[in-house]
Amino acid sequence: MKRPELLAPAGDLTRMKYAFAYGADAVYAGQPAFSLRARENGFKNLDDLAEGIEYAHRLGKKFYLTSNVIPRNVKVEAFQKALLAAIDLGPDALIVADPGFVGWLRKVRPEVEIHLSVQANTTNYLAAMFWQDLGVRRIILSRELRLSEVVEIKERCPNLELEVFVHGAVCMSMSGRCMLSNWVTRRDANQGACDNSCRMPYRLYANPEPQCENYREHEGSFTLQRTDRPELDPIALDEDAWGTYFMSSRDLCAMDVIPDLMMAGLDSFKIEGRTKSVYYLSQVVRAYRMAIDACAEQAEAGKPFEVSAEARRAISFVDGRGFMTGFMKGPLPQNYESTHEDAAGGCVVAQVLSYDEATRACRVNVKNRFSLDDSLELMTPAGQFSCEVLSMKDFKGGDTDTLHPGTEGWIFLSESAGDMSKNANFFFFLKKKS
Numbered sequence: 481m482k483r484p485e486l487l488a489p490a491g492d493l494t495r496m497k498y499a500f501a502y503g504a505d506a507v508y509a510g511q512p513a514f515s516l517r518a519r520e521n522g523f524k525n526l527d528d529l530a531e532g533i534e535y536a537h538r539l540g541k542k543f544y545l546t547s548n549v550i551p552r553n554v555k556v557e558a559f560q561k562a563l564l565a566a567i568d569l570g571p572d573a574l575i576v577a578d579p580g581f582v583g584w585l586r587k588v589r590p591e592v593e594i595h596l597s598v599q600a601n602t603t604n605y606l607a608a609m610f611w612q613d614l615g616v617r618r619i620i621l622s623r624e625l626r627l628s629e630v631v632e633i634k635e636r637c638p639n640l641e642l643e644v645f646v647h648g649a650v651c652m653s654m655s656g657r658c659m660l661s662n663w664v665t666r667r668d669a670n671q672g673a674c675d676n677s678c679r680m681p682y683r684l685y686a687n688p689e690p691q692c693e694n695y696r697e698h699e700g701s702f703t704l705q706r707t708d709r710p711e712l713d714p715i716a717l718d719e720d721a722w723g724t725y726f727m728s729s730r731d732l733c734a735m736d737v738i739p740d741l742m743m744a745g746l747d748s749f750k751i752e753g754r755t756k757s758v759y760y761l762s763q764v765v766r767a768y769r770m771a772i773d774a775c776a777e778q779a780e781a782g783k784p785f786e787v788s789a790e791a792r793r794a795i796s797f798v799d800g801r802g803f804m805t806g807f808m809k810g811p812l813p814q815n816y817e818s819t820h821e822d823a824a825g826g827c828v829v830a831q832v833l834s835y836d837e838a839t840r841a842c843r844v845n846v847k848n849r850f851s852l853d854d855s856l857e858l859m860t861p862a863g864q865f866s867c868e869v870l871s872m873k874d875f876k877g878g879d880t881d882t883l884h885p886g887t888e889g890w891i892f893l894s895e896s897a898g899d900m901s902k903n904a905n906f907f908f909f910l911k912k913k914s
């Protein structure tokens with residue numbers, strides 16, 4: 481069985497390096513103005529892109545340039561210029577959404593591999609064949625498809641590479657092309673400036689005169705009912721301390737259908753989230769790495785497919801909005817009752833920045849307060865293991881028994897932490913067990 485590519489988001493060079501360390505085969509990243517990630521994007525110039533592409537290739541991995549903005553006339557020339565300059569750096573493919581740009585690239589740079597962005601909303605095999613005829617190598621399928629539809633497109637287009645999202649946040653709209661953020665905040669989602677308006681808390685106010693100073697918060701619970709269809713179930717608008725999340729969907733977690741997607745011969749499994757933390761990214765990549773590898777090994781051994789308990793456990797180490805299998809297993813998967821579920825197994829307290837073998841000291845960037853008597857474990861690309869901290873120093877080098885968030889410090893590990901010298905490149909996190 482072919483192992484699909486595991487494709488991870490790279491919001492900046494640091495995230496890219498963690499993604500590769502934890503098992504990604506490829507990353508996607510793009511220029512802020514043209515890649516639907518206008519903010520919190522570390523690939524600000526061609527030098528950053530060149531460094532990323534060179535780093536990926538040195539590891540024998542791939543770097544895809546996300547260029548999936550939906551440009552207006554005024555942006556066309558600048559976008560063309562930026563693309564030509566970036567192509568010269570040698571990315572492995574361009575992720576494009578706009579049909580005009582697909583056609584233009586095929587003419588001016590026919591050698592460039594094109595992946596059709598999810599923003600293009602490919603939902604059926606005829607559309608897939610259309611793009612294949614235009615020279616598109618891979619299609620990133622719409623996230624609204626069921627598993628059976630994905631499988632059928634692969635069967636009908638066996639020579640077309642197909643990529644599917646397996647993990648991360650989903651839009652309330654048909655993937656992409658959403659105007660909600662434009663409407664609520666005047667920030668254009670289709671130009672990379674989405675405000676995540678669907679995920680934010682809202683409060684209901686009662687006042688007959690909009691914009692007056694005396695808005696009153698409405699008290700009590702609320703129910704929505706279609707007045708023209710009274711037979712439909714009413715929709716409860718639950719509130720917590722922050723408000724209601726009527727438009728915020730659970731996150732996609734396709735772990736349960738990984739074996740089906742692999743059996744169908746899908747080519748690439750994509751993780752969403754270029755702005756997620758390095759810890760989130762590392763754990764999600766590791767979870768899907770384990771799931772893919774375990775399924776491939778089971779297939780080679782002639783055993784029935786099963787996603788390992790370890791992969792499922794790794795995915796539980798990140799927080800989110802609660803998980804669902806998306807539309808893969810049927811309609812109406814979303815849930816709007818809450819917007820946050822804590823990670824299992826404790827919280828991350830520090831990112832390990834470096835290690836001194838002689839003193840067994842780790843320099844750490846502290847994310848959450850922790851103390852000498854806390855029960856700690858190291859999260860590494862090879863798994864997590866308990867570690868005993870013998871002593872600590874704060875950022876001034878003074879002895880302490882507690883480190884505080886927003887600072888750096890040192891922790892000194894006991895010998896039971898094992899032979900750390902084998903891990904010259906760290907990419908480790910320190911977690912406080914719950």
Ligand code: SF4
Nearest residue numbers: 651652658674677678
């Ligand atoms: S507002 Fe929500 S649904 Fe719309 S583009 Fe942004 S994240 Fe997607």
